[in-house]
Amino acid sequence: MNGTTALARDSAAPRRWRPRVTHTRPQVDPAAAEEAAAWLLTALGLDLENESLTATPRRMAQALIEMTSAPSFDLTTFPNDEDYDELVLVQDIPLQSLCEHHMLPFVGVAHVGYLPGDRILGLSKLARMVEHHARRPQTQERLTKRIADHLQDALEPCGVGVVIEAEHTCMTLRGARTPGTRTTTSALFGRLRDDARSRAEFLALTRSTP
Secondary structure: OOOEEOOOOOOOOOOOOOOEEEEOOOOOOHHHHHHHHHHHHHHOOOOOOOOOOOOHHHHHHHHHHHHOOOOOEEOOEEEOOOOOOOOEEEEEEEEEEEEOOOOOEEEEEEEEEEEOOOEEEOOHHHHHHHHHHHOOEEOHHHHHHHHHHHHHHHHOOOEEEEEEEEEEHHHHOOOOOOOOOOEEEEEEEEHHHHOHHHHHHHHHHOOOOO
16 A cells, blocks of 8 residues: 555454554664755755854755655544444544655645545544655645555445645745746545536535536
8 A cells, every 4th residue: 555554364264343554664874864964965066064064964854854754553444333424524633644756845735535435434543644645755636546556445434535625835935936826636426426416515525626
């Protein structure tokens, strides 16, 4: 699952409904990151002997480590004993990630919803899932699909929908320099993709255009 260990089981083992979600990546080397940051800042003509900049390489390295380190969490689910079959949607989940092309932030919100099957998910886990997948360099398109894929695989619902709206500083602070512009991406599975009424309801609630 794109570097995420969410469902640690084999085909013969019973399904675990509270798996530990972790982000696998090479070992982080803070000292090497700080040294690399110092080289980069020096190459950009900055004087690191200046008192105001002396600690900047360390702070820069720590900030990037924080922005690319995904926190682990328990994906808690519960039996859908009441056979609830209507949309479950969490809107405006704050989102921060990094554009992999420029290593500049994109910031916005995610709307994540699903049509329950046999299990329902603890609501806070939708926000945890967004944060978990956002903490890495990537494109917004890939992030949207990763969240949807994870929810589909972990919960096996009747439908999944993810919409992300974000402002990309690689577009607003440099290049085209168009502040205030927002990019919207979506990923829909199951009935939220195939059933016109369910799709329209989800997109209307997320204020997106079908």
